[in-house]
Amino acid sequence: MSVNIHPVTTASDLRRFIQLPWHIYRDDPNWVAPLRSDEAKQFDRQRNPFFDHADARFLLAVDGDRPVGRISAHIDHLYNEFHQSMTGFFGFFEAIERPEVADRLFEAAMDWLRQQGTTHVMGPFDYNTNGESGLLVEGFQSPPALMMPYNPPYYGDLIERNGFAKAKDLVAYLVQLDGETFLHEMESLVPRLEKISQRALDEGYATRRVNLKDFDAEVERLREIYNEAWEANWGFVPLTEREFDETARELKRVADPSLGVMIEFGDEPVAFGMALPDFNQALRPANGRLFPFGLLKLLWHMRHIDGMRMMTLGIKAQHRVRGVDALLYLHMIRAAMASPYTWCECSWILEDNHRMRQTMERITGHVYKRYRVYERSLQEP
Numbered sequence: 126m127s128v129n130i131h132p133v134t135t136a137s138d139l140r141r142f143i144q145l146p147w148h149i150y151r152d153d154p155n156w157v158a159p160l161r162s163d164e165a166k167q168f169d170r171q172r173n174p175f176f177d178h179a180d181a182r183f184l185l186a187v188d189g190d191r192p193v194g195r196i197s198a199h200i201d202h203l204y205n206e207f208h209q210s211m212t213g214f215f216g217f218f219e220a221i222e223r224p225e226v227a228d229r230l231f232e233a234a235m236d237w238l239r240q241q242g243t244t245h246v247m248g249p250f251d252y253n254t255n256g257e258s259g260l261l262v263e264g265f266q267s268p269p270a271l272m273m274p275y276n277p278p279y280y281g282d283l284i285e286r287n288g289f290a291k292a293k294d295l296v297a298y299l300v301q302l303d304g305e306t307f308l309h310e311m312e313s314l315v316p317r318l319e320k321i322s323q324r325a326l327d328e329g330y331a332t333r334r335v336n337l338k339d340f341d342a343e344v345e346r347l348r349e350i351y352n353e354a355w356e357a358n359w360g361f362v363p364l365t366e367r368e369f370d371e372t373a374r375e376l377k378r379v380a381d382p383s384l385g386v387m388i389e390f391g392d393e394p395v396a397f398g399m400a401l402p403d404f405n406q407a408l409r410p411a412n413g414r415l416f417p418f419g420l421l422k423l424l425w426h427m428r429h430i431d432g433m434r435m436m437t438l439g440i441k442a443q444h445r446v447r448g449v450d451a452l453l454y455l456h457m458i459r460a461a462m463a464s465p466y467t468w469c470e471c472s473w474i475l476e477d478n479h480r481m482r483q484t485m486e487r488i489t490g491h492v493y494k495r496y497r498v499y500e501r502s503l504q505e506p
Contacts, residue, residue: 128193128226130233133183139168141192142185147412148192149219149277155268156275157405158412163375167251174367175252178203182237183217186226194220194227198234200241201253204362213243213503216250219276220283227283239503247292247360247500249274249284254360255368258473259295259496260284267493270434270470271379271404273297274496281497289499293359296482297472298490302461307489311458314487318455325388325448332456335385335399337377344373346387346394354396354439359475360498379404384433384464386456388440388449396440396449398457400469403432433464435471438481454484470494 133142143164150156168183170176179201186194197217205212215234220226238246251257257274262281269275301307336343348369355361364372379401388396407427435457440449461469471490474481 127188128223128229129187130229131185131187133185138185139165139183142183142195143168145185145192145195145219149221153277155265157268157409160408160411161414174365174371175201177365177367179252180241181252182234184230184233184237186220186230188226193223194218194230196230196234197252198237199252200238200243201362203365204253207362211242211244213238213241213246214250214253215246215248216252216256218249218280218284220280222277222279224283224286228287231284231287235503244502244504245500246503247498249499253362254358255362255364255372258360259498262294262495262497263492264297264494268405268409269494270297270432270472271401272434272436273470273472273494284499288501290501292498292500294476295473295496295498296476296492297470297494297496298474298482298485299493300461300469300471300485300488300490301467302464302469303467304489310487310489311462315455315458318451318458322448322452322455325452328390328447330388330390330395330444330447330449330452332386332388332452334382335380335387335397337380337382340373340377343387344370347373347397350394350397350439350441351437353441357442376401381433381464384457384460386453386460388453390444395444396453398435398438398453400433400435400457400461402430402466403434403470404430406430406432431466432468432470433461433466435461435469458488 131138133139143161146156147158166172179199181197181199183197184195185192195217196215199214199216201214218230220230235246249260257272259274260280261269261274261276265278348364348366351369352363356363381402384400386398387394407430438453438457440453471485472494473496474485
């Protein structure tokens with residue numbers, strides 16, 4: 126039968142769009158199903174603050190009555206304003222292993238993006254670099270850490286046959302916190318960091334835990350650091366106040382305050398680091414549903430989480446290389462070593478962020494997963 130592409134216009138269409146991954150990954154033991162309630166919110170144009178500055182078209186590939194693929198084509202006007210570009214994006218790509226399914230999806234998505242006046246497209250993103258980013262191209266042997274993508278190995282071929290080439294790779298490092306090599310390395314590294322960070326302390330910098338009890342004010346401090354510390358990064362999009370608030374409230378559900386640190390200079394917040402327990406380990410057995418038994422599974426497996434994800438380390442530009450970076454690393458290393466977790470994923474890191482990669486390798490990390498962002502022109506040759 127032939128493959129037809131339908132825009133998602135009804136509640137029934139959206140349910141089928143959301144449910145498709147459960148069919149794609151039904152035999153994959155490494156896939157972690159998202160909570161269906163969270164997925165519904167992600168595609169809700171009223172509840173998701175991304176749509177305050179973006180447009181999107183969701184497309185479903187159907188063979189007869191059976192959904193066999195999906196994709197989003199979206200335009201982030203805030204990204205284009207920040208980067209002075211006319212870039213479109215694709216994301217939420219899923220397809221069975223039939224090339225014609227992907228071909229039809231990309232054809233329809235690219236046609237819509239051209240109609241909106243975009244000249245260049247990148248992806249996959251859910252919806253930009255502030256969400257899940259890139260396609261897994263190395264490291265299929267284990268489940269993804271919290272808020273990291275996962276996909277079958279054949280997706281890369283489906284994307285590349287549609288004219289896409291690599292734009293940038295993002296890497297994830299694994300650090301074995303209970304390994305002899307790590308513990309031995311820390312014996313010499315921690316004293317060095319203490320000596321360097323003393324300069325920052327002498328100048329008046331101070332550290333403290335992230336304070337979830339003062340949640341609203343703390344979120345605003347974190348947003349200030351985030352939007353300034355990362356603004357020069359490839360693919361950066363500033364988070365709006367509503368987006369940051371929403372993200373913070375979601376992360377608060379799984380946050381461990383002992384794994385977060387804030388650095389201040391007087392009354393100014395200048396740096397922060399945050400790691401989160403790998404909640405995916407508890408989420409996977411629930412298969413996307415909290416009721417009737419998913420919540421019990423979730424609560425049981427939360428007690429057995431043995432890893433974490435280091436997801437943010439940021440310093441405002443004018444406060445770098447003054448001992449503040451050493452102070453930040455020192456406190457996050459101490460927090461990790463004092464935690465009950467045996468491993469830490471540090472992700473994601475741009476492949477050409479050599480300074481950060483050297484730091485990861487200094488603490489005995491090794492690249493164990495790689496994610497690829499693709500791009501192509503939408504202009505006629």
